[in-house]
Amino acid sequence: MSEHSTNTAALRLRPPANRVSRRAIGYWTATAAVFWAVLVAIQVVIVVTSDDPPAFLTVTLVVSAIAGPLHLLVMPQWRYRVHRWEVTGEAVYTQAGWLKQQWRIAPVSRIQTVDIERDPVEQLFGLAKLTVTTASAAGPLRISGLAHDRALALADELTKTTQAARGDAT
Secondary structure, three states, X not given: OOXXXXXXXXXXXXXXXXXXXOHHHHHHHHHHHHHHHHHHHHHHHHHXXXXXXXXXXXXXXXXHHHHHHHHHHHHHHHHHHHOEEEEOOOEEEEEEOOOOOEEEEEEHHHEEEEEEEOOHHHHHHOEXXXXXXXXXXXXXXXXXXXXXXXXXHHHHHHHHHHHHOOOOOO
8 A cells, every 4th residue: 555545544534623712602602692683783773763664574573583592592502512623743624514514624735824813803702713725626624713822833733744744735
């Protein structure tokens, strides 16, 4: 068996070992709460200020008032249980999503860039997103919900591992 086929056989899609930061639960809750608050506020303003509000808008307001809190209770916890990541000397593994779940694996030899991104709310929660760009047509791998210091250490580790790996990342 050649070295290439041995490495390929070792890189099986499997559940990654590490969970994201617990602070991601608060981040996901806060960002979803803003969405629901804006949606409900717009509906309330239209219903209250309109002389003859459409009947469907009252129904959607009631649905939003029920669905919003349920979403805020279920989604962040579910995502926390699903979102995982792992980095080995051979590959980066990710698992993400909550309704639609995605598992990805990228051999270290295929990594082209490693980036860290933080939106203002992530900064408030001390979180960051790590993006690993590869030569894959499926696009980059993203690990959301990492503690900022962990994301920095992981980016450093991946950069060192990538530089040591053979291959041209194409």
